[in-house]
Amino acid sequence: MRIVWSRHARERFFERSLIYGIHLGEADQNILKQKVKEKQKDGTIKTIFKALDYFFTVIKEETKKQINVVSIWESNEREVGLWKKKK
Secondary structure, eight states: OEEEEOHHHHHHHHHHHHHHOOOHHHHHHHHHHTSEEEEOTTSOEEEEEEETTEEEEEEEEEOSSEEEEEEEEEOOHHHHHHHHHHO
């Protein structure tokens, strides 16, 4: 499956990569795994993942062939709690 990052999401990711030392390949793998995902009312999907010792949340749109990453941010406590429950 192909992963495409919107311009906004790519810029936000690269800011975080400088701060936390995470790599795009690592983020892509976690997004594909979709260990914790939650459907949103607007049809997008929220995916929560852990990279190194940090938690991130991604909003994405999916088709059978492609994942379009719309945004990424540091997970809040509720999102981290969801990830820990599904672990």
